Amino acid sequence: MELAAESVSVRFGGLVANDDISLSIASGEVLGLIGPNGAGKTTLVNILSGFQRPHSGAIRLAGTDMTHRKPGAFARAGIVRSFQAVRLFRRLTVSENIEVGLVGRGLSRGEARRQAFAMLSEFDLGHRAAQPASALSYGEERRVGLVRALALEPRFLLLDEPAAGLAAMEAEELKRAILSIRDNRGCGVLVIEHNMALVMSLCDRIHVLGGGKTIAAGRPEEIRRNPAVRTAYLGSTAA
Amino acid sequence: MIGQAIQVLVDAVSVGGLYSLTALGIGLIFGVMRLINFAHAQLITIAGYALLVLLTPSAVLAVLGAVVAAVLLALLVERTAFRPLRGADPATLLIASFAVSFFIEKVTIMLVGSRPKGVDFLPALAGQVEIAGVRLQLLQLVTIVVSVVLLVTTTWFLKSTRLGLEMRAAAENFRMAEVLGIRANRVIATAFAISGLLAAAVACLFVAQTGLVQPRMGLQLVIIAFVGTVIGGLGSLPGAAIGGFLVGVATILLQALLPPDLRVFREAFLFVAVTVVLLFRPQGLIPARGLRERV
Numbered sequence: 001m002e003l004a005a006e007s008v009s010v011r012f013g014g015l016v017a018n019d020d021i022s023l024s025i026a027s028g029e030v031l032g033l034i035g036p037n038g039a040g041k042t043t044l045v046n047i048l049s050g051f052q053r054p055h056s057g058a059i060r061l062a063g064t065d066m067t068h069r070k071p072g073a074f075a076r077a078g079i080v081r082s083f084q085a086v087r088l089f090r091r092l093t094v095s096e097n098i099e100v101g102l103v104g105r106g107l108s109r110g111e112a113r114r115q116a117f118a119m120l121s122e123f124d125l126g127h128r129a130a131q132p133a134s135a136l137s138y139g140e141e142r143r144v145g146l147v148r149a150l151a152l153e154p155r156f157l158l159l160d161e162p163a164a165g166l167a168a169m170e171a172e173e174l175k176r177a178i179l180s181i182r183d184n185r186g187c188g189v190l191v192i193e194h195n196m197a198l199v200m201s202l203c204d205r206i207h208v209l210g211g212g213k214t215i216a217a218g219r220p221e222e223i224r225r226n227p228a229v230r231t232a233y234l235g236s237t238a239a
Numbered sequence: 240m241i242g243q244a245i246q247v248l249v250d251a252v253s254v255g256g257l258y259s260l261t262a263l264g265i266g267l268i269f270g271v272m273r274l275i276n277f278a279h280a281q282l283i284t285i286a287g288y289a290l291l292v293l294l295t296p297s298a299v300l301a302v303l304g305a306v307v308a309a310v311l312l313a314l315l316v317e318r319t320a321f322r323p324l325r326g327a328d329p330a331t332l333l334i335a336s337f338a339v340s341f342f343i344e345k346v347t348i349m350l351v352g353s354r355p356k357g358v359d360f361l362p363a364l365a366g367q368v369e370i371a372g373v374r375l376q377l378l379q380l381v382t383i384v385v386s387v388v389l390l391v392t393t394t395w396f397l398k399s400t401r402l403g404l405e406m407r408a409a410a411e412n413f414r415m416a417e418v419l420g421i422r423a424n425r426v427i428a429t430a431f432a433i434s435g436l437l438a439a440a441v442a443c444l445f446v447a448q449t450g451l452v453q454p455r456m457g458l459q460l461v462i463i464a465f466v467g468t469v470i471g472g473l474g475s476l477p478g479a480a481i482g483g484f485l486v487g488v489a490t491i492l493l494q495a496l497l498p499p500d501l502r503v504f505r506e507a508f509l510f511v512a513v514t515v516v517l518l519f520r521p522q523g524l525i526p527a528r529g530l531r532e533r534v
Contacts, residue, residue, distance in 0.1 A: 071417075071418060072417060072418070072420070075418060075419075075420060076420070087412060087415050089407070089408050089411045089412060089415070089416075090411070091407065091411050092404075092407060092408060092411070096404060096407075096408075099404060100404060100405065100408045100416065100419050100421065101419045101420065103401045103404060103405060103421075104405075104416075104419045104420025104421050105420055108401065109399070109400060109401040109404065112401070148419070151419075152419065152420065
């Protein structure tokens with residue numbers, strides 16, 4: 001299965017945020033989306049998840065046109081996104097945060113509670129289940145946000161800067177979690193990220209944006225060597 | 240002396256319970272919709288008139304009728320007036336809620352007149368009981384018990400059921416709850432139905448206490464209870480219940496403790512106290528996080 005953006009363009013007044021961008025994510029792969037600030041990465045994720053409509057171009061899920069559907073329809077079709085700022089329900093417990101997604105899929109409260117605990121345990125968060133979400137560390141919040149996205153049984157997971165603000169060890173835990181999602185659940189994962197060490201070691205392919213356009217696309221080692229990417233984004237130290 | 244103090248305390252707790260239930264009804268709707276629903280007053284009023292109409296056949300039927308009338312009106316108002324305005328500016332919602340409130344009040348006056356009508360609802364509760372040497376009015380004790388039962392049941396519903404979880408999530412961040420698959424129409428309609436149920440309970444207790452129904456009976460309760468939700472922290476459900484309770488208790492304590500010639504200014508003292516609380520805690524006693532963290 002494939003989630004694809006086809007020749008997508010978006011303008012905000014005179015500013016072209018996405019200019020004729022095409023990319024695709026396949027099930028079971030991690031695609032990195034990188035580029036300097038203002039390159040149009042979050043706009044593209046907004047379009048791929050139905051939060052924004054393109055002025056031209058199309059979004060297709062396994063060939064089906066999703067372009068004009070609402071975010072809820074994208075979520076029901078299995079396209080789930082996270083936000084740059086983690087938005088847990090801080091008055092709810094950690095378990096309840098996951099249960100919200102599960103009951104939204106139609107599970108009973110008891111079944112949701114059991115499944116939430118199993119999912120939290122899978123990501124070493126079982127001991128936090130009964131605690132309020134406001135008591136979590138930043139890294140734990142990020143992982144709970146990831147588990148909550150998984151509660152929706154995504155086929156494609158779009159993560160907007162999941163490692164922002166994480167310490168090196170927490171970023172490593174996050175990487176293991178994302179790889180486990182890819183390998184054990186067969187999800188296609190798109191990751192917007194500025195942590196280049198993480199992107200290079202995590203992603204199967206990388207798509208680079210600059211000024212709203214595609215600069216390059218390819219495997220991590222190809223991107224690392226690409227002169228246009230080094231000039232626009234990576235700089236000479238990344239080689 | 241101690242007996243008198245206990246009587247005042249019981250009175251304060253029973254009135255506090257009444258305001259707490261009213262404030263919780265208002266707080267629930269504000270929580271999920273960011274709507275200050277002044278039409279909650281008319282839910283109480285219509286439940287009062289349902290009691291009046293159905294009391295002759297049976298008191299049980301009257302209570303059931305009051306609940307059905309308030310819940311149906313709540314759902315009708317949600318469907319016809321507030322659903323089309325969903326997502327509108329809070330000021331628009333506030334004005335719409337005033338409009339709905341005035342509209343129903345005037346229709347009520349047109350249909351039943353503006354004069355109060357006597358209702359002899361549950362006269363057996365007017366009797367007194369003696370507990371540990373203190374004579375207490377049975378109705379006050381019933382009011383306290385009903386308030387506690389409803390507050391505990393509502394808390395259980397919100398804490399332990401699927402709809403309750405959805406409602407708490409929606410109250411904190413409505414858009415994120417929708418993204419997670421929560422159905423907005425169902426959650427909001429349930430919140431309105433519960434607010435109708437709470438309004439009916441308040442109407443039953445209030446009518447039993449005063450023995451009267453009149454078209455503006457709900458408004459006087461809602462205005463004070465609304466102050467309670469503000470003190471408790473708009474958008475916070477525990478805050479609404481606690482704020483409503485504190486305002487009710489304060490009203491009775493002021494009535495008991497103020498010198499007789501100052502008692503007519505009871506509300507003025509109450510609102511000075513409210514202003515002082517808000518000066519130190521502008522977000523209320525238990526601020527709602529959701530208000531600052533909307534998507």
